[in-house]
Structures are given as structure tokens and as C-alpha cells.
């Protein structure tokens with residue numbers, strides 16, 4: 153058994169969103185979702201099981217976390233310990249290449265990398281599907297960061313049926329996600345909480361039906377590299393997710409004034425003939441989707457917009473992989 157291992161995972165951006173669960177404990181989603189791994193937004197995580205430790209030690213970005221994040225990491229390590237048949241505590245260090253908790257799926261890359269590193273360190277050998285199922289229980293969207301490229305997460309009533317798999321490799325389509333950072337502070341209501349409030353929205357059932365209709369259309373558009381069809385459906389789906397969030401009780405409003413300003417700007421650019429669409433996760437930052445040919449022009453326009461602090465330019469990214477070097 154190797155006692156130490158390191159894994160790296162990309163965050164992912166969902167085109168059909170995971171928003172609402174049929175089972176909270178197992179994190180089984182209401183609807184299937186589709187995403188793309190983001191090659192410039194990664195989490196690297198080292199896990200070492202050490203018999204000398206009395207408790208798990210979790211360091212995120214150099215700072216020790218004794219709070220909520222560390223508890224969630226420990227609970228996930230318990231799942232791996234149960235599979236390995238060990239009780240040994242672990243030292244965990246994790247580093248992101250992007251700001252945490254700002255609407256980039258930091259829990260997705262974090263729990264995908266944690267799953268792969270912890271399994272490797274504990275000597276638990278799982279195939280991609282089993283890793284995806286395990287990552288899902290840590291954070292739903294994390295299951296989509298295990299496979300490569302463009303990914304679909306199946307909805308099912310059983311844990312074994314709800315895993316993610318690749319529908320196309322990164323090289324299939326030169327789609328870009330330019331993330332316009334308008335907020336780097338931790339959002340006030342995390343997606344775990346938002347996911348749990350879905351049933352309180354009067355629009356939940358309508359949005360679910362629309363997500364189920366949109367999914368095959370978005371899958372087809374990705375496979376056919378049909379940017380206009382892809383963008384139209386993806387933008388509408390994001391707005392539907394936020395309509396549910398806004399009409400939940402309590403109401404969740406993730407958009408800042410800069411978010412709305414960018415939504416208008418992107419639509420105006422489109423009217424001028426510059427093909428770009430937006431999607432937004434549970435935060436204020438705007439993910440601007442375009443093809444490689446227009447990424448330079450759109451990136452320059454985004455950087456010139458007031459309120460945009462940084463732009464993280466992503467291409468389709470790889471799946472979770474083990475690295476040779478460790479963080480400690």
C-alpha cells in the first residue's frame with residue numbers, strides 16, 4: 153500500500169445544471185447534467201495516511217482548516233477508509249489554481265482530486281465509474297470531474313446508476329470558457345444549501361422538465377459542434393436554474409450588478425455578430441462560452457469591462473489524474 157498520493161482534477165462548467173437532489177445523503181440528482189472540464193481551473197490534492205495522527209489534518213491553500221470544509225473532507229475520507237478497511241487518519245493538503253467559493257465549481261475539482269488521491273494512498277483500486285460514484289457522494293458535481301473532456305452525469309434512483317462518463321474527448325471541439333471574475337469573496341449561500349432548497353420553488357417541476365428536454369439537445373449540439381444551438385440551449389438552462397434559485401424560500405440571488413451588466417454586454421456582442429453565450433453557476437462570475445476563433449476578441453472585450461477583475465481562459469480539460477510530485 154502506498155501511504156501517500158497526489159491527484160489533480162479540473163473544475164467543470166455545467167451546460168445542463170445539477171440543481172436539486174432526489175436523495176440528499178447519496179447526492180443523487182433530480183436530473184442528468186452535462187459539463188466540460190476546465191483546463192485552467194484545477195485542484196491538486198495530496199493525501200497521506202499516517203498511523204501517528206489522532207485526527208485528520210486538512211490544509212487548504214496553505215491554511216489549516218478546522219471548520220466546515222475540513223469536516224466534509226473527513227466524512228469523505230471515512231468513505232475511502234470504509235472501502236480500504238482501515239481507521240488510519242490522514243494529512244490532506246490542497247491547492248487551487250483559482251479563487252474558492254466564487255461560482256467556479258471548487259467543490260467539484262476538490263472532491264474529485266480528494267477521491268482519487270485518497271483511494272490511491274489507501275490502496276483502493278477503483279475503475280473510473282466507481283471513482284465517479286464515490287466522488288459524487290462528496291460533492292455532486294465532483295463526479296463529472298473524474299472522466300475526461302465533455303461529460304454526462306446520469307440521473308438514477310440508485311447510487312450504482314448515477315455516475316458520470318465522457319461523451320467526447322477534450323480535442324473533440326475547441327470550445328472555450330472564459331470566466332469573467334467579478335467576485336472572489338466566498339458566496340453567502342453555497343450550492344449544497346441551494347440544491348437543498350429546490351423543492352421550495354414553485355418553478356421546480358417546470359425547470360426539471362425543461363432540463364430533461366434540453367439535455368439531449370445539448371448533447372447533440374456538442375457532438376455536432378453546433379455552436380449556435382449549443383449556446384442558445386445552454387444560456388436558457390442557466391437562466392432557468394437561477395429562476396429556481398431566485399424563487400426558492402429563502403430566495404437566492406447569486407447575480408451582482410456586474411453579472412447582469414455582462415449578461416447584457418454578451419447579448420449585445422452577439423447582436424453585433426460576435427458569437428458568445430453565457431452560463432452562470434451558484435455565484436456572480438460569468439462563464440462566457442465561445443469557439444477558439446473568437447476567444448481573443450471576446451477575452452479582450454471582457455477585460456475592458458468595468459468590474460471584471462480577471463479572466464480565466466479555459467479549454468476542454470482532461471479527467472482526474474495521479475501526479476508523481478506531492479504537496480508535502
Ligand code: DP6
Nearest residue numbers: 166169170291292293343344433434
Ligand atoms: C450550480 O456539486 O457544489 O454548480 O453536491 O451539494 O456539493 P453539492 O453541490 P455542488 O452543486 C453544483 C451546482 C452548480 C451546477 C452544476 O455544476 O451542475
